[in-house]
Amino acid sequence: MKILILGASGTLGRPLQAHLYRQGHDVIGVSRTPSRLPTIRWEAIKDHTPDAVINLAGASIADHMWTRAYKRELLDSRLWALKQLTGKRIPILISASAIGYYLASNNPMDEDSVPGSDFLSRLCQAWEQAAYELHAERTVILRLGVVLTRTGGAFPRMKEPYLYGLAPDLGNNAFSFLHIDDFLGIIDHCLSSSISGPINACAATTQKALLKAFQRSYTTLRIPLSPFLQLSERASILDAHAVSSKRLDYTWRYPTIESALEDLLQEPEARVFQYETLLPTTLEKAYEFFSEPKNLEKITPPQIRVLDNRIILFGIPLTWKGKIVASSINATHASIIDVQLKGPFGLWHHTHALERTSHGILLTDTILYKERIPFTACGINYALLKIFQYRQKKLDEIFQQKALEYKN
Numbered sequence: 001m002k003i004l005i006l007g008a009s010g011t012l013g014r015p016l017q018a019h020l021y022r023q024g025h026d027v028i029g030v031s032r033t034p035s036r037l038p039t040i041r042w043e044a045i046k047d048h049t050p051d052a053v054i055n056l057a058g059a060s061i062a063d064h065m066w067t068r069a070y071k072r073e074l075l076d077s078r079l080w081a082l083k084q085l086t087g088k089r090i091p092i093l094i095s096a097s098a099i100g101y102y103l104a105s106n107n108p109m110d111e112d113s114v115p116g117s118d119f120l121s122r123l124c125q126a127w128e129q130a131a132y133e134l135h136a137e138r139t140v141i142l143r144l145g146v147v148l149t150r151t152g153g154a155f156p157r158m159k160e161p162y163l164y165g166l167a168p169d170l171g172n173n174a175f176s177f178l179h180i181d182d183f184l185g186i187i188d189h190c191l192s193s194s195i196s197g198p199i200n201a202c203a204a205t206t207q208k209a210l211l212k213a214f215q216r217s218y219t220t221l222r223i224p225l226s227p228f229l230q231l232s233e234r235a236s237i238l239d240a241h242a243v244s245s246k247r248l249d250y251t252w253r254y255p256t257i258e259s260a261l262e263d264l265l266q267e268p269e270a271r272v273f274q275y276e277t278l279l280p281t282t283l284e285k286a287y288e289f290f291s292e293p294k295n296l297e298k299i300t301p302p303q304i305r306v307l308d309n310r311i312i313l314f315g316i317p318l319t320w321k322g323k324i325v326a327s328s329i330n331a332t333h334a335s336i337i338d339v340q341l342k343g344p345f346g347l348w349h350h351t352h353a354l355e356r357t358s359h360g361i362l363l364t365d366t367i368l369y370k371e372r373i374p375f376t377a378c379g380i381n382y383a384l385l386k387i388f389q390y391r392q393k394k395l396d397e398i399f400q401q402k403a404l405e406y407k408n
Contacts, residue, residue: 007057057081145202346370
């Protein structure tokens with residue numbers, strides 16, 4: 001199936017594009033910003049005739065203060081993205097919305113419950129109406145709860161205070177969520193079934209159950225925060241929504257907050273960085289390349305040099321000793337794992353996962369790390385992002401050159 005993903009560079013778009021590659025689909029990401037996986041610019045949509053469109057585009061609700069100007073951007077970015085599809089034949093449209101559509105309440109709600117009247121609800125209603133106005137042959141509106149994923153979105157922020165021994169107590173209001181794996185599974189279900197109309201894609205729990213699930217992994221001091229939630233309009237994203245679905249025939253992998261956090265907190269003290277890229281080569285050649293430590297020097301930025309048991313990082317010498325501790329390959333997958341034996345991190349565990357797809361080799365780098373100096377995680381994540389963006393360019397050059405050499 002040929003699938004367009006609008007908003008492919010976002011927190012949900014990146015794992016979805018990688019997931020659909022694994023499923024064997026012909027996936028085309030659409031984004032304003034450069035992505036880790038192949039994408040096209042918005043103006044190129046007219047050149048493609050997809051079997052399905054998945055719309056995840058729109059400015060982030062949680063990243064900025066809701067000034068009058070930013071509230072306008074929240075609306076305009078969502079309507080503009082859908083407007084780019086005007087006049088196209090769309091067999092299947094799966095368009096994101098949110099449970100903020102509903103009136104805030106601790107009473108159980110399903111797809112027939114009435115909408116609210118606050119800004120978030122009006123935003124969702126306008127977003128959904130714009131999707132229906134495209135008159136796709138089948139339209140699915142996914143009213144999403146909070147999607148929990150290790151590598152972005154709300155979850156790393158939710159986890160942050162627990163790393164420092166603090167447990168934010170937000171009372172016992174309802175809280176609706178879904179694990180990233182269930183988000184991907186629900187997308188698969190929507191693509192393969194005949195379901196249409198609004199779907200509540202979430203499971204319901206409470207803020208108290210969420211706090212207790214976190215406290216299974218951390219020793220913390222409770223900090224009551226519920227009295228402060230009314231100080232900002234943006235805090236309405238934490239309003240009670242006891243939402244579940246009566247229309248979604250899907251078997252949940254993580255139906256409870258306890259099971260979701262048990263998976264997400266397998267390394268509770270570690271932070272997670274992940275980066276995906278597509279390599280124009282074979283599985284065997286990619287595995288051979290990454291199995292040789294000296295090849296990593298070819299894709300390392302010039303500001304970083306590894307010398308004996310030291311790493312020179314932006315001119316600062318640091319002790320570093322690493323080792324490849326595991327590697328394996330079969331017909332469709334390969335993996336290489338290296339760890340820090342001695343160095344600046346409390347933990348460094350790096351997995352190179354290689355998967356054969358119809359578009360090339362999907363490389364997923366997953367790094368679990370613990371910083372030794374508190375409050376440096378943002379700087380470390382930014383540095384890792386820049387390093388892997390550099391690596392992506394060098395890997396493209398190396399494997400495209402190897403392909404040319406092979407043909408010649």
